[in-house]
Amino acid sequence: MRKVFIDTLCNLAQKDKRIWLLTADLGFSFLEKFAEKYPDRFVNIGVAEQNMAGVAAGLALSGNIVFMYSIANFPVFRCLEQIRNDICYHNANVKIVSVGAGMAYGSAGYTHHGIEDIGVMRLLPNMTVVSPADPIETKFATIAIAQHPGPCYLRLGKSNEPVLHQGLPHFELSKAIIVTEGSDITLIASGTILKTAIEAAEQLKIQGYQAEIISVPVIKPFDAETILKSAHKTGRVITIEEHGLGGLATVVAETIVGMKCRFSPILIEQCPITVAAGQQKLREMHGLNVDSLLKTTKAML
Amino acid sequence: MSPSKNTGYLANKIRIAALKMAHKANSSHIGSCLSIADIIAVLYDRILNVDPENPDWPDRDRFLLSKGHAAPAIYAALAEKGFFPTKWLDDYCVNGSPLMEHMNHKVPGIELSTGSLGHALSVGCGMALAAKRNLQNYRVFVLLSDGELDEGSNWEAILFAAHHNLDNLTAIVDYNKLQGFGTVEQVIRLEPLTDKWISFGWSVAEIDGHNHQQIFDKLYKVPLEKNKPTVIIANTIKGKGVSFMENKLEWHYKSPNDEQLQIALKELEQSGNNK
Secondary structure: OHHHHHHHHHHHHHHOOOEEEEEOOOOOOOOHHHHHHOHHHEEEOOOOHHHHHHHHHHHHOOOOEEEEEEEOOHHHHOOHHHHHHHHHOOOOOEEEEEEOEEOOOHHHOHHHOEOOHHHHHOOOOOOEEEOOOOHHHHHHHHHHHHHOOOOEEEEEOOOOOOOOOOOOOOOOOOOOEEEEOOOOEEEEEEOOOHHHHHHHHHHHHHOOOOEEEEEOOEEEOOOHHHHHHHHHHHOEEEEEEOOOOOOHHHHHHHHHOOOOOEEEEEOOOOOOOOOOOOHHHHHHHOOOOHHHHHHHHHHHO | OOOOOHHHHHHHHHHHHHHHHHHHHOOOOHHHHHHHHHHHHHHHHHHOOOOOOOOOOOOOOEEEEOOHHHHHHHHHHHHHOOOOOHHHHHHOOOOOOOOOOOOOOOOOOOOOOOOOOOOHHHHHHHHHHHHHHOOOOOOEEEEEEOHHHHOHHHHHHHHHHHHOOOOOEEEEEEEOOEEOOEEHHHHOOOOOHHHHHHHOOOEEEEEEOOOHHHHHHHHHHOOOOOOOOEEEEEEOOOOOOOOOOOOOHHHHOOOOOHHHHHHHHHHHHOOOOOO
């Protein structure tokens, strides 16, 4: 996803001279392409996320579109107050890009996991929160946030994520995407974990159940209309996300509250991971896999 | 070159307006406002290339008050310079006024909302870098408190500005040597402060922050060295101009009552800067 992101950004920057890219000394072997093409609009700030967010605000308030890049929680938590005050409060045109969504950095450990970021980012004023599921959504999202005049948060996976969409979905900064239509249950996913929902739906199909799969690349502003329509149709909603409380499950709960509809969220429970494991294993440990999704589904059907 | 007589007049106006605002709104930080009144007067009267008729003019100089709690001093200067009617000062902190206790970017002439310390120098670096790379001639001035130099974020920005040769960036430190709980020396030592900035690659000048000639002489010449950011360490007195407030920590918090206001105003009226 980060390769699609940087390729797309390079293309955008060729047409729009206002686009800058900042990094806090991360992205080695990925960001060089931009740095070589547009050296006057690239800055390696150094290992200093607070300064990066402040400099980004200053550049944006001077008429530029500024992407600031780092991994997992670094460009979120270390500089949260700069994002809140300098970027969001001033509606500065800054795009925060975080790679390694969820537990993509696996055995690097909790310090390198981004599992509270969506919850925090969506609380901030003027902030658009985007969490693409695959390279296609990433490309659309990068283009869309560059065009959107205001702060955005782009939450990316890492490398070699598979394409999940067949064909090109309709992408808007305020829309969810219906991946597969169905009438028995609604499976809502945000981010690369969408793959798990698709795989679970294939198994359900064999067993005779039609799941409606919805991908939510844009958490804020949230497409309540699409979710409500589907929830009304199926009466059963499950969310799955590689994130703790405050993300997709919370937004969906806020949306369907008061509705006659069953709802089960699958998310990361609040327990910092203290053992080494790869992303797949960590997902399994947290119940973010096909088996767990099928179990939850069957309990509801 | 010398600062015109007008800077003395403006500094006095700022002090009087800030005292009246603090009194009426029962707000804190009057000591901080008085500490920077002279610097602000020279900046707005003689240094900053800004246009009250066109506050968003792209080539304007940028002024950022990092110590956002001293906003009344800036509001007073902006009103005097015609960015908005002086009548607005009457509604400071009340009645849905844009004049909040801390700097508000919705006020004409104000670039950045501040209040939480340690933010503006990084933002100023971004603005200065944008000017350098886009070949614009505007300059960026950031006024910081001494206490807020405790914030690590400032030192990130100090490293950055020197590395990128931002000689269009000038920091001014309001070095009144008092912070939240006591003296800077007692809370967290900054000395040797000049040496710190020099070792970080800045061009440094130390001045008396209440001497308009000294303030003007240095600010008029910035950058003091080509390819280096400049810092002016302005030795100041918290509460300057009102004898019973000078060097008194309590005036970081208290606001003057009716009687104290009258005594303070009288002192300022007698200071000879009212013409």
